[in-house]
Amino acid sequence: MKKGNMLIAQSGGPSMVINQSLVGAVLAARDNKEVGKIYGALHGIQGILDETFIDLRKESRKTLEAVANTPSSALGSVRRKPTAEDCQAIFRVLRKLEIRYFFYIGGNDSAETVHIINEEAVKEDYGIGCFHIPKTIDNDLRENDHTPGFGSAARFVACAIKGDDLDNRALGGVKIDVIMGRNAGFLTAAAALARQDDDDGPHLVYLPERPFSIEGFVKDVKASMKKYGRCVIAVSEGISDKDGTPIIAKFTQETDSHGNVQLSGTGALGDLLAKVVKEQAGIKRVRADTFGYLQRSFPGIASATDAMEARLAGVAAVQAAVCEEMSSGSIAVKRKPTKKYGVSFDVVPLRSVAKETRRMPDEFINKAGNHVTQAFIDYARPLVGTLPLCARFAQLKG
Amino acid sequence: MKKGNMLIAQSGGPSMVINQSLVGAVLAARDNKEVGKIYGALHGIQGILDETFIDLRKESRKTLEAVANTPSSALGSVRRKPTAEDCQAIFRVLRKLEIRYFFYIGGNDSAETVHIINEEAVKEDYGIGCFHIPKTIDNDLRENDHTPGFGSAARFVACAIKGDDLDNRALGGVKIDVIMGRNAGFLTAAAALARQDDDDGPHLVYLPERPFSIEGFVKDVKASMKKYGRCVIAVSEGISDKDGTPIIAKFTQETDSHGNVQLSGTGALGDLLAKVVKEQAGIKRVRADTFGYLQRSFPGIASATDAMEARLAGVAAVQAAVCEEMSSGSIAVKRKPTKKYGVSFDVVPLRSVAKETRRMPDEFINKAGNHVTQAFIDYARPLVGTLPLCARFAQLKG
Numbered sequence: 161m162k163k164g165n166m167l168i169a170q171s172g173g174p175s176m177v178i179n180q181s182l183v184g185a186v187l188a189a190r191d192n193k194e195v196g197k198i199y200g201a202l203h204g205i206q207g208i209l210d211e212t213f214i215d216l217r218k219e220s221r222k223t224l225e226a227v228a229n230t231p232s233s234a235l236g237s238v239r240r241k242p243t244a245e246d247c248q249a250i251f252r253v254l255r256k257l258e259i260r261y262f263f264y265i266g267g268n269d270s271a272e273t274v275h276i277i278n279e280e281a282v283k284e285d286y287g288i289g290c291f292h293i294p295k296t297i298d299n300d301l302r303e304n305d306h307t308p309g310f311g312s313a314a315r316f317v318a319c320a321i322k323g324d325d326l327d328n329r330a331l332g333g334v335k336i337d338v339i340m341g342r343n344a345g346f347l348t349a350a351a352a353l354a355r356q357d358d359d360d361g362p363h364l365v366y367l368p369e370r371p372f373s374i375e376g377f378v379k380d381v382k383a384s385m386k387k388y389g390r391c392v393i394a395v396s397e398g399i400s401d402k403d404g405t406p407i408i409a410k411f412t413q414e415t416d417s418h419g420n421v422q423l424s425g426t427g428a429l430g431d432l433l434a435k436v437v438k439e440q441a442g443i444k445r446v447r448a449d450t451f452g453y454l455q456r457s458f459p460g461i462a463s464a465t466d467a468m469e470a471r472l473a474g475v476a477a478v479q480a481a482v483c484e485e486m487s488s489g490s491i492a493v494k495r496k497p498t499k500k501y502g503v504s505f506d507v508v509p510l511r512s513v514a515k516e517t518r519r520m521p522d523e524f525i526n527k528a529g530n531h532v533t534q535a536f537i538d539y540a541r542p543l544v545g546t547l548p549l550c551a552r553f554a555q556l557k558g
Numbered sequence: 559m560k561k562g563n564m565l566i567a568q569s570g571g572p573s574m575v576i577n578q579s580l581v582g583a584v585l586a587a588r589d590n591k592e593v594g595k596i597y598g599a600l601h602g603i604q605g606i607l608d609e610t611f612i613d614l615r616k617e618s619r620k621t622l623e624a625v626a627n628t629p630s631s632a633l634g635s636v637r638r639k640p641t642a643e644d645c646q647a648i649f650r651v652l653r654k655l656e657i658r659y660f661f662y663i664g665g666n667d668s669a670e671t672v673h674i675i676n677e678e679a680v681k682e683d684y685g686i687g688c689f690h691i692p693k694t695i696d697n698d699l700r701e702n703d704h705t706p707g708f709g710s711a712a713r714f715v716a717c718a719i720k721g722d723d724l725d726n727r728a729l730g731g732v733k734i735d736v737i738m739g740r741n742a743g744f745l746t747a748a749a750a751l752a753r754q755d756d757d758d759g760p761h762l763v764y765l766p767e768r769p770f771s772i773e774g775f776v777k778d779v780k781a782s783m784k785k786y787g788r789c790v791i792a793v794s795e796g797i798s799d800k801d802g803t804p805i806i807a808k809f810t811q812e813t814d815s816h817g818n819v820q821l822s823g824t825g826a827l828g829d830l831l832a833k834v835v836k837e838q839a840g841i842k843r844v845r846a847d848t849f850g851y852l853q854r855s856f857p858g859i860a861s862a863t864d865a866m867e868a869r870l871a872g873v874a875a876v877q878a879a880v881c882e883e884m885s886s887g888s889i890a891v892k893r894k895p896t897k898k899y900g901v902s903f904d905v906v907p908l909r910s911v912a913k914e915t916r917r918m919p920d921e922f923i924n925k926a927g928n929h930v931t932q933a934f935i936d937y938a939r940p941l942v943g944t945l946p947l948c949a950r951f952a953q954l955k956g
Contacts (some may be wrong), residue, residue, distance in 0.1 A: 170728075173729075174724070174725050174728045174729070176721075200951075202954075203728075214951055214953040214954065215953070218952075218953065219951055219952060219953070220952070223949060223951065223952055226947065226949030227949045227950065227951060229947075229949070230724065230947075230948045230949045230950070231721045231724055231725070231948070232721065232724030232725045232727065232728050233728040234949075234950060234951055234954075235951075236727065236728050236729075237728040237729050238729075239729070319856060319857055319858060320852050320856060322857050323574075323629045323630065323851075323852065323855035323856045323857045324851055324852065324855055326572070326628065326629055326630035326855060326857075327572050327629070327630045327851050327854065327855040329630065329634065330568075330572045330601075330630050330631040330634050330635040331571075331572070331634075331635050331636075331637070335851070426825065426828075426829055426832070426845075426846060427824065427825010427826065427828055427829055427846070427847075427848055428825065428829060430824075430825055431824055431825055431826060431829075434824070447824075447850075447851065448824060448825070449825075449848065449850030449851055449852065450825055450847065450848065450850075451852070452845075452847030452848075453721075453722055453725050453733070453845065453847055454718050454721065454722065454847065454849070454852070456725065457721035457722055457724060457725040458717060458718060458721045459717055459720050459721045459724075459945075459946040459948055460717060460859070460945075460946030461858070461859070547857075547858075548857040548858030549624065549627075549628075550628045550629070550857055551621060551624030551625045551627070551628045551632075552625065552628070552632060553598075553612055553617055553621065553625060553632055553633075554616075554617055554618070554621055555612040555613070555616065555617070556600075556612065556632075
């Protein structure tokens with residue numbers, strides 16, 4: 161085995177379990193005598209460019225375990241796509257520090273960053289193992305059955321909808337909840353996990369995989385009001401019209417360096433849809449909430465399965481890079497074809513997960529395009545764990 | 559003791575523990591042989607007017623306990639102020655059902671409803687015990703040290719801010735979180751319970767008890783950015799200008815029958831403040847979330863202290879009405895003057911809690927009017943319980 165120093169960093173949107181992956185990789189590396197120094201770069205590649213590091217051999221095991229159980233990115237994060245010039249600057253720093261193992265935890269944009277750096281390293285004949293460790297609450301990485309971070313965010317969404325549906329039962333009317341996920345509907349679909357009884361919400365689920373029309377939406381809401389006397393709606397922040405233009409894009413122009421439109425951190429979409437329901441469906445009590453950043457950062461409610469898988473994804477990356485001496489790759493979570501739920505971790509080429517994302521498969525979306533199927537529920541249930549039981553009086557059940 | 563039937567209902571905004579009060583009262587009544595039938599009216603006084611009831615002797619103890627641990631109002635709720643005509647109609651129903659004990663769980667508007675019904679009952683010489691059981695996440699009932707429902711909502715807010723502050727540490731910029739509470743700042747102030755380290759957010763806390771000015775706000779945000787390089791802000795939905803006009807009132811006209819402006823279920827206030835910070839403080843990354851209804855309905859995270867106190871408030875009402883044969887009153891939560899935290903439950907006149915609310919006392923608000931004091935932290939800490947520990951790397955602590 162080649163002896164060398166290691167550098168690890170976190171990138172993109174935080175999650176409840178991204179620190180599990182960090183700590184999994186760090187502890188695996190600390191136990192391996194082929195690894196020398198372990199640098200943690202602050203705020204992703206920005207920290208490499210700025211040469212701001214911490215020494216991850218210096219932190220106590222107790223601190224590492226506590227950080228693992230803490231939401232958000234403990235090393236700080238960044239949304240920055242490296243230019244060719246950035247790559248040159250990054251190499252200069254990596255060479256100086258004698259880095260042989262580079263790990264980057266993040267989503268598809270982060271995988272793209274690792275891919276760019278790896279391609280440049282190959283061109284320059286600079287020997288470094290470049291590995292991407294998957295993380296995204298959007299669950300939109302190709303090659304993965306699901307991604308670390310999704311299960312916990314899905315758990316938050318399912319719990320939130322469960323409580324909100326009971327709230328709506330108490331006071332009635334229409335409740336619209338806007339959920340994260342960009343162009344993939346998985347997290348919004350997780351709202352359906354809240355359902356215990358047939359008349360439970362969400363009664364409607366709108367995903368970015370299907371074109372959204374105001375006319376169809378109003379018609380659906382009216383039908384739900386007629387059937388249930390109320391209506392709880394889960395809407396993806398990324399819903400788009402038939403031309404693929406995000407509905408929210410009519411309200412915001414902000415984009416990041418990867419060209420993504422700002423979808424989160426604003427209540428505009430929910431407020432627009434509430435206005436539409438009030439005016440076009442003639443319903444008086446209409447409320448909209450946008451779950452926002454709590455979906456990825458709420459402490460104390462992570463899915464135990466998700467936390468464990470995130471940890472193991474970090475360990476798998478170190479195994480591939482250090483023990484198996486692979487030169488590059490992305491760790492992919494694969495579901496075992498067994499009846500009992502289980503996963504394995506494969507190493508796939510960086511380009512197979514970088515940049516492009518995946519969306520919900522057709523079998524997870526109902527025919528009308530306004531809810532999920534049982535196949536989705538079966539897929540997602542093991543990822544979120546058992547939800548708090550919510551009870552109703554026997555005499556009030558349908 | 560007088561033998562008679564009992565009617566109980568829930569009113570106003572739900573909370574995570576309002577069903578604890580319901581179940582506390584029902585189980586105490588079921589154990590008391592002076593109580594005959596136990597009616598649960600659906601959707602508050604609307605259920606009395608519509609004569610829609612369930613028989614609360616029929617539900618199993620197991621179901622009752624499960625409902626007690628479920629957020630929202632299991633009997634349904636309503637926001638309706640009874641007219642004199644309504645009272646006549648209500649009496650006709652109560653007489654027919656031979657109701658001798660009437661319990662109504664809710665906030666100041668619900669106390670007002672009980673007060674009106676009680677006044678009418680006295681006028682008509684109709685012998686009925688009318689009791690209000692306190693509930694409000696706003697914590698704005700007079701006579702109470704704090705109210706059932708507040709501790710759990712405060713716990714949600716403190717957890718949410720804790721995670722959100724870590725999220726902001728990772729990606730930087732300004733984060734604005736809009737929190738419920740109407741004209742009282744207690745719930746927004748609870749954001750401060752999230753702080754573990756000196757540089758933790760929230761860095762600014764804006765309460766409805768102090769006039770809000772855009773100029774002062776922008777100045778504060780700039781100062782925080784200079785000091786911390788980032789800024790997490792907790793803002794009450796009820797912030798008002800120096801003339802007492804709610805800032806949100808510029809965006810919505812909706813009011814309920816008690817004359818309250820709709821403050822929740824919209825992201826407008828957060829979006830306005832984010833726009834102001836972007837434009838006037840020249841900060842690029844500004845995000846706003848409105849915590850919305852999750853604050854009162856999220857399952858599985860209720861404060862154990864709050865849940866227990868809500869249960870006991872329900873029991874206390876039955877004791878006052880049935881065992882002590884008092885004619886009317888509101889249960890008030892009083893803090894014991896002991897060093898170790900504890901409460902007692904007093905019976906106070908309905909008019910002393912009805913309609914008017916209380917606000918944060920001056921000693922809980924800092925001089926600059928943009929944060930809380932240690933006195934508030936000491937007051938609120940026992941109500942929310944121990945929060946999930948969030949850890950940071952030792953090398954990154956100031």
